[in-house]
Amino acid sequence: MYFFIPGGVDMAAVHQQNFGFPVNGSDATDERVREGLATLLAANAWERVGAALRDGVAALTSAVPDLTMPDLQVLLVLGDPTNAHFMNEVAGVSGFGGISGYITVTVWPHPVVLDRLEAIVVHELHHNVRYSPGGVVWDPATVTVGEHVVAEGLADVFAAELHGRRGYTHFVGERTRTDDAVLAKVASGLGVTGMADFASWVLGDASAALFGARRVGLPTGAGYAAGARLVRAYLDATGTTAAGSVHTPSADILEVALPRLGLAPDARH
Structure with a gap:
């Protein structure tokens, strides 16, 4: 996603800035992360993300028949349960879809997020198509x-x-x-x-x-x-x-x- 930045970026820093799961946490934090991952798996999160994107693409191409869709790469990341801003202020979700062809969604799988997972993903899909070639230019x-x-x-x-x-x-x-x-x-x-x-x-x-x-x-x-x-x-x-x-x-x-x-x-x- 960051191919346009000379020399690339520090991916560990990007992970942290996007509220990704802690990589050097305590045993208690690691246990919460494992529980969060198990919850995502039990909710069939990845399969639901794929189905939601297919439905979203169908809706967009039906509404705009000559629309050119980007070749999407999607990253679903488990969030950081120890980050108070992520967990409380933005209620366990952070997404980015503004670079054509790439969508990242970071979540903590509490009930509201799991209920809204498809909606969260297609929100980012709309951004991605809006800022893909042929669409709006974000200067x-x-x-x-x-x-x-x-x-x-x-x-x-x-x-x-x-x-x-x-x-x-x-x-x-x-x-x-x-x-x-x-x-x-x-x-x-x-x-x-x-x-x-x-x-x-x-x-x-x-x-x-x-x-x-x-x-x-x-x-x-x-x-x-x-x-x-x-x-x-x-x-x-x-x-x-x-x-x-x-x-x-x-x-x-x-x-x-x-x-x-x-x-x-x-x-x-």
């Missing part, structure tokens, strides 16, 4: 918070199209999902560029503190909640689907969605 120098927020909204709504309420990211609080003040605050940052601030606007203050970004006064998962509302407003107005909108520019979505939600059209600039 680190110019990409905006608006693109990231819309992408999370599209991915969650796509997962919901396939899996109902289980599609929505579970570390987002119910109040956050409907809080107009949260929506307005996120909307005020849609034009922010510079990926260093993305954790603040999308993941919220707790994650911003973890990653050394400035806090902007948002709860965990605020960008996901706002993104889902923006995307839902756009889809309701246009009669399309998140699957069919996988390559729709975020500016087009925001141009329709912001006024429908009572937000100024220029909030994204």
Whole structure:
């Protein structure tokens, strides 16, 4: 996945940054890791991941018949049960699908995560297709918070199209999902560029503190909640689907969605 980085990366550091299982833990921690692995195996996690991806690919190619699918490589990683942020703040899940052809999902197999496993995977699939050749270009120098927020909204709504309420990211609080003040605050940052601030606007203050970004006064998962509302407003107005909108520019979505939600059209600039 990191082929484009000269000299590669420290894979042990990447594993740790992605909340992967501890490799030098105590005997008690090692036992928890073994129990977690046994739980994943008992839940047929790997087989379910494959089936979910096949269903997701079918949904996307049905909605966009000329879609070119990347040749996917998928990594399912057992998470770190000793990491308080991973276990509590983001409730045992961390995923990344933003580099074409590669999806990584780190989980701790508690009941909610196991119930949502398929939805978690197809969320990342939507990202992967969005940022594959022929889709949206993620330029680190110019990409905006608006693109990231819309992408999370599209991915969650796509997962919901396939899996109902289980599609929505579970570390987002119910109040956050409907809080107009949260929506307005996120909307005020849609034009922010510079990926260093993305954790603040999308993941919220707790994650911003973890990653050394400035806090902007948002709860965990605020960008996901706002993104889902923006995307839902756009889809309701246009009669399309998140699957069919996988390559729709975020500016087009925001141009329709912001006024429908009572937000100024220029909030994204």
